[in-house]
Amino acid sequence: MILTDREIQIALESKAIIVEPTPGEEQYSSTSLDLRLDKILTIFKRPKGGVDICIDPSNKEYDHEAVFGDISTEIEIDDIKGYDFQPNDMVLGWTEEYIALTFHSRLAARVEGKSSLARLGIGVHLTAPTIHAGFTGRIRLEMVNHNVMPIRLRAGMRVCQLIFEQTLGTPVQGYKGRFAGQMAGAKKG
Numbered sequence: 001m002i003l004t005d006r007e008i009q010i011a012l013e014s015k016a017i018i019v020e021p022t023p024g025e026e027q028y029s030s031t032s033l034d035l036r037l038d039k040i041l042t043i044f045k046r047p048k049g050g051v052d053i054c055i056d057p058s059n060k061e062y063d064h065e066a067v068f069g070d071i072s073t074e075i076e077i078d079d080i081k082g083y084d085f086q087p088n089d090m091v092l093g094w095t096e097e098y099i100a101l102t103f104h105s106r107l108a109a110r111v112e113g114k115s116s117l118a119r120l121g122i123g124v125h126l127t128a129p130t131i132h133a134g135f136t137g138r139i140r141l142e143m144v145n146h147n148v149m150p151i152r153l154r155a156g157m158r159v160c161q162l163i164f165e166q167t168l169g170t171p172v173q174g175y176k177g178r179f180a181g182q183m184a185g186a187k188k189g
Helices: 005-013 062-073
Strands: 017-020 032-036 042-043 070-078 083-085 090-101 108-112 136-145 151-153 158-166
Touching: 005 017, 005 158, 032 090, 062 070, 083 090, 136 151, 136 158
Parallel strands: none
Antiparallel strands: 017 090, 032 158, 042 070, 042 090, 083 151, 090 136, 108 158
């Protein structure tokens, strides 16, 4: 069952869902809550000519944090110029909002793109839309520009939406995966 705007607001008031900063009225639609883009982006470094790089996440010595430290860098979106998101490029972004879904609330969520950006060719998640019951932190966005033209990103723009769903029962424990408690600028991936 998907929560309506009224049910989302009730869940916020009862602290079943925590969103900080508190969402403004313009962030609600009938069945979702818009989230804004944080100023921190992770961009991927381009290999130098003659360098052949291949990531093997199945390797037993693979260390996600170390690999990301080698292949990417964090930048801040310029307040005046924004960030020109190039065609066929991928960046990792964050939501400005911190989210907490208390695991006893029987709620999970899905992060989805905004149709206004999708029609320009921006996808905000590749294959990871699930926000598990018990999740706390900012939401990491796997953003791709499928357009043939650059698209300017600005900190604070509404970039995605959360669709809240009621779970059947309460999980034994809250989300404890690799990205639990992730925060912008924390190098957690």
